[in-house]
Amino acid sequence: MLRKEKILVLDFGGQYCQLIARRVRECNVYCEIKSYKTSLKAIQEAGYCGIIFTGGANSVYGEDSPSCDPQIFELGIPILGICYGAQLMAYLLGGKVCKSEVREYGHTEFAHEKDTVLFRDVPEKSVCWMSHTDYIAAVPKGFSVTAKSVHCPVAAMEQLEKNLYAVQMHPEVQHTEYGQQILKNFLYGACKCNGDWVMSSFVEEAVASIRAQVGDKKVVCGLSGGVDSSVAAVLVHKAIGKNLTCIFVDHGMMRKNEGDEVEQVFRKQFDINLIRVNAGEKFLSRLKGVTEPEKKRKIIGEGFIRVFEEEAKKLGKVEFLCQGTIYPDVVESGTGNAAVIKSHHNVGGLPKDIGFEGLVEPLRDLFKDEVRKVGTELGIPDFLVWRQPFPGPGLGIRILGEVTEEKVALLQEADAIFREEIANAGLDRSINQYFAVLTGIRSVGVMGDGRTYSNTIALRGVTTSDFMTAEWARVPYDLLEKVSSRIINEVPNVNRVVYDITSKPPATIEWE
Known part of the structure; x- marks a missing residue:
């Protein structure tokens, strides 16, 4: 899709690369992430309004440290360097970068000069987030220092003639009080952006683009019931109507009533061609006796593909496959970044067969938050747009050990109670993911004056901005007490409920 205005986030390996891009888009400016290895010619031909150099863990003096062609500063495109990106700008343009005797990490107060492009509408003194060992000791010729902190003589610098700016701090993180304003000043003050990146215009452009790509040909979509595939399906349906067919493979390990809810929305509300395949018995028979998590994942994943292929063949000639690929999938699979973070099954092109x-x-x-905005714009109900992230294998990997029909039914009830009470407490959007796990642990208890030996349910809740790291959610004790009481009283064969207080890392968000 062609963009009238766009910003390039040039990735030098920083952990906040995607966060920078998200913050730019929150300013209603489209941006994309590219590797620092992207050629000067490609950058020039793309027609960017501005470039942001990301941070990174390297020193500019390291042999293998990421760098770029110094001619990038002669393109006439405004550039903002952040952290390592600031140091690299100084180094390539003849400034001096040194190792600091005192490392700045965390909340830091800084003061800036008045009447500078980046700090318009920012108080003269405020708190930012620093994370660096090296620092800029001397600015390049033609630059002026625009901000300082106690241990950082160049917290920011600028060269107005060439529209070059740099900050040692991280404006993209929430800990920098006026970080979003700093980014906005760069985008609107230096880059002269208009801010045309809004979801209503995205929907219009996407519909036109899909029609141009597909024409009157047929499209099939593997619908999981998750946010990404659901929004993608409704968007494609808006473009081509009945030429889209969705295949919804219900593997029998979804959350309580989820299959029926998905069917209701797509059939009744949007009148989309939907084929629902109730394949629970088939999947559970293949999982009989299997306890190893990765083996369970492979069996469910391969089974899903086989069922989908069988149903797709019944449709006759279908020219296109619709996927709910989103931008983090692309970046993490190595398309935007220099290194592969993790491969995604839906990135990298079509298999030949x-x-x-x-x-x-x-x-x-x-990004995910933008996908939700598109879903709302399309009229998809909130319960689906804001649905909790759910792994492809479903409850199959939230049941530790062998998966059986009885265990699925038990976990569905416990999980539904937890999710219902979180929503009733108004915490369903502040806790980013929450669910129940059937641990496979049995313990002694006392119920009705009698001894029990029953199942233990673990509750898990996390807060996170990117799902790469996560903090355990501080759910109020009285709410946990209510959830525990309801599960033990309403779900048969459960006599103990525990809450997981482990962050990621060292744990993962899911238990398997």
Whole structure:
């Protein structure tokens, strides 16, 4: 999709790369992430309004440290360097970067000069987030220092003639009080952006783009009931109507009533061609006796593909496959970054034997929060747009050990109670993911004056901005007490409820 204005986030390996891009988009300016290895010619031809150099863990003097062609500063495109990106700008342009005797890390007060581009509408003194060992000791010729902290003589610098700016702090993180204003000043003050990146215009452009790509040909979508595939399906349906068919494979390990809810929305509200395959018995028979988590994942994943292929063949000739690929999938699979973080099954093109002539990926440019905004714009109900992240294997990997029909039914009830009470308490959007786990642990208890030996349910809740790291959610004790009481009283064969207070790392968000 062509963009009238766009910003390039040039990735030098910083952990906040995606966060920078999200913050830019929150300012209603489209941006994309590219590796620092991107050629000067490609950057020039793309027509960017501005460039942001990200942070990174390296020193500019390291042999293998990421760098870029110094001619990038001669393109006439405004550039903002952040942390390592600031140091690299200083180094490449003849400034001096040194190792600091006192490392600045965490909340730091800084003061800035008045009447500077980056600090308009920012108080003269405020708190920012620093994370660096090296620092800029001397600015390049033509630059002026625009901010300082106690241990950092160059907390920010600028060269107005060439529209070059740099900050040692991290404006993209929430700990920097006026970070979003600093980014906005760069985008609107230095880059002269208009801010045309809004979800209503995205929907219009996406619909036009899908129609141009597909024409009057057929599209099939593997619908999981998750946010990404649901929004992608409704968007494609808006573009081509009945030429889209969704195949919803219900593997029998979804959350309580989830299959029926998905069917109701897509069939009744949107009148989308939907094929629901109730394959629970088939999946559970394949999982009989299997306890190893990765083996369970592979069995469920492969089974899903086989069932989908069988149903797709019944449709006759279908030219396109619709996928709910989103931007973090692309970046993490190595398309935008220099290194692969993790491979995603829906990134990298079509397998040669899959039988489709092309992919339709209308959400490929979006982050998760933007996908939700598109879903709201399309009229998808909130309960689906704000649905909790749910792994492809479903409850199959939230049941530790062998998966049986009885265990699935038990966990569905416990999980539904937990989610219901979190929503009733108004915490359903502040806790980013929450669910119940059937631990496989049995313990002694006393119920009705008698001894019991029953199941233990673990509750898990986390807060996170990117799901790469996460903090355990501080759920109020009285709420946990209510959830525990309801589960033990309403769900048969459960006599103990525990709460997981482990962050990621060292744990993962899921238990398997």
